Amino acid sequence: MAKKKSYYAETSMIDEAIRTLRTNISFSSIDKKIKKILITSSHPGEGKSTIALKLARSMANNGQKVLLMDCDLRNPTLSKLIGNKISIGMTNLLVKGLQLEDVKIDDDVSNNLDIILTGPTPPNPSELLGSNKMKSLLSKAEEIYDVVILDTPPGGILTDAQVLATMVDGVLLVVAQGETKYEEIDNTLKNLKNVGANVLGTVLNKVKIKGNQSKYGYGYGGSKEVKSKL
Numbered sequence: 001m002a003k004k005k006s007y008y009a010e011t012s013m014i015d016e017a018i019r020t021l022r023t024n025i026s027f028s029s030i031d032k033k034i035k036k037i038l039i040t041s042s043h044p045g046e047g048k049s050t051i052a053l054k055l056a057r058s059m060a061n062n063g064q065k066v067l068l069m070d071c072d073l074r075n076p077t078l079s080k081l082i083g084n085k086i087s088i089g090m091t092n093l094l095v096k097g098l099q100l101e102d103v104k105i106d107d108d109v110s111n112n113l114d115i116i117l118t119g120p121t122p123p124n125p126s127e128l129l130g131s132n133k134m135k136s137l138l139s140k141a142e143e144i145y146d147v148v149i150l151d152t153p154p155g156g157i158l159t160d161a162q163v164l165a166t167m168v169d170g171v172l173l174v175v176a177q178g179e180t181k182y183e184e185i186d187n188t189l190k191n192l193k194n195v196g197a198n199v200l201g202t203v204l205n206k207v208k209i210k211g212n213q214s215k216y217g218y219g220y221g222g223s224k225e226v227k228s229k230l
């Protein structure tokens with residue numbers, strides 16, 4: 001029974017942190033509405049897809065119509081997270097001329113959330129993601145949805161996130177506590193800023209909670225606070 005209690009405490013703590021993240025995003029721009037949000041990190045496995053899905057579900061549960069796109073065409077993670085292995089997705093939209101309606105799937109958890117998985121792995125992901133087709137896909141998605149969230153590969157290693165960062169309203173940089181070095185974060189931020197990305201802030205993930213080293217949580221900070229957080 002004790003185990004169950006701790007599970008619920010942890011779950012509600014994570015939900016609360018994601019709600020705070022959602023609120024902070026909505027307050028992060030006064031003049032321009034943040035509709036298209038890109039999520040990246042410095043290296044693999046920092047929690048981009050986990051946070052993208054939780055944030056998308058949280059926004060959808062809050063009444064917004066949300067589209068989550070798995071733009072990590074090289075290493076699809078979302079399909080595993082949602083337990084759906086359909087083989088059509090982004091590449092079919094970008095190469096085969098299918099329409100958004102043909103490839104989107106309903107999320108099992110949140111009514112207001114649609115998801116586009118990656119589809120077959122292409123030989124030229126950066127080229128596809130930087131194409132005019134991708135730009136028109138995002139414009140169309142923006143007309144239909146209140147929020148569009150893009151899950152991407154690590155921006156510290158590959159250029160895909162940089163390419164997409166020029167097409168969105170804001171970028172969130174996920175930082176895994178105890179895993180990401182300051183130099184790596186600095187380098188990724190430079191890569192993003194070089195292309196003129198609007199970095200909304202960092203999401204501190206896998207935060208060790210005092211007194212119980214096995215638990216994890218989330219935190220959020222503006223990009224200028226990165227130094228003080230690590």
Ligand SMILES: Nc1ncnc2c1ncn2[C@@H]1O[C@H](COP(=O)(O)OP(=O)(O)OP(=O)(O)O)[C@@H](O)[C@H]1O
Pocket residue numbers: 041043044045046047048049050051072075077153154205206207216217218
């Ligand atoms: N806050 C957290 N607490 C505990 N485990 C977490 C947390 N966030 C992510 N994880 C775990 O870390 C692993 C990597 O997470 P995820 O797939 O979301 O990362 P990613 O950055 O999308 O990885 P990739 O770069 O491979 O796409 C997964 O096993 C996930 O369950």
Ligand SMILES: [Mg+2]
Pocket residue numbers: 048049050072076077078151152
């Ligand atoms: Mg991922």
